[in-house]
Amino acid sequence: MKTILSFGGGVNSTAILALCSLKELPWPDLIIFSDTGAEWPHTYKYIDYLEKKGIQITRLTGGDKYMDLIEFCQLKKIIPSRVNRWCTDHFKRIPINYFVRSLNGDSEHWIGFDFGETKRMEGRRKKGFRFPLFELRIDRIGCEKIIRKAGWGVPKKSGCFICPFQRKSQWIELKKNHPDLWKIAVDLEREQVKYHSKHMTYIKNMMIEKFVSDLDAQIELPFDFSLDQKCECYFD
Ligand code: SF4
Incomplete structure (x- = not known):
């Protein structure tokens, strides 16, 4: 059985790789990163940083009909939505699921939900998926500790620079x-x-x-949209 890590270039999936590096988890057969083409520059830099350490990361590009997220938004004159999370489906889930299905034989798909993300786990404990951080009861702070223990720099939050869930x-x-x-x-x-x-x-x-x-201008806003609400891209 092939093990596949969905890698997003953020803290959680890097913590899984760090656990592998520390030999607390077996090294996955494949590490895949679905590149929306609109990721923050620090995410691309961090992936380059890991690759320079000899870690092989398969980058999936193309998203929707060979366009990246920016090109798609420009063509349709739209932006990602907080309500209808089409961008996650088109530029993260579908490319990854398609790639996983294209592999012959059984596979186990690792996702980086941590122990503090019980809500995001709901309905997702399906056959063929595994949530190593959740199983090991590692929360976000624990993730950062593990990354440092592996001797790596802690990445900044991953995601798209046009993400409506940004702070x-x-x-x-x-x-x-x-x-x-x-x-x-x-x-x-x-x-x-x-x-x-x-x-x-x-x-x-x-x-x-x-x-x-x-x-x-430091004007006091009458509301606070800086919700720490996570986007549905579960590949952080
Ligand atoms: S990070 Fe935000 S904009 Fe990018 S695919 Fe996910 S939800 Fe959409």
Whole structure:
């Protein structure tokens, strides 16, 4: 039976690799990363960092009809949605499931839910899946400890730079440190509002430019959208 780790370039799936490196888990036969084409630069850098350590990571690209997430959004004039999580299906789940199915023989698919994620586990304990961190009762803090124990740097949170589940601080960081990517995100949202609904913005009922400029001006916002709500991409 082949073991396959869904790797997202974030803390949890890196902790699984660290456990393998520490010989507390067997090394998986395949480590797969479904690249949306819109991942944060730090995620790509971290994957390069692990590859330089000799870790082989299979990158799945293509997403929907050979377009990446940015190209797809530009074509359709849409942005990822907090409600209808189509991006996770098209650019994470489907490419990975398709790849797993294309392998001959039985396989065991490892997912990086940690012990603090009981809610995300609901309905997902299916045949062919395994949740090593959950089984070993390792939470997010434990994940970071294990990564350090393996002698590796702890990655930043993975995800797309146009993700509507991002925290305020990530939007601010995007504008400040990656103005080219910030422009892509802003342009996509403008198109979405122009061609579809003005209510479907990254942040509820507010354009991201206004949201971040209000934060820049340190205006007290009457609400807090910085929910620590996780996106459905379970490959962190
Ligand atoms: S990280 Fe966010 S934008 Fe990217 S695929 Fe997942 S839910 Fe969609």
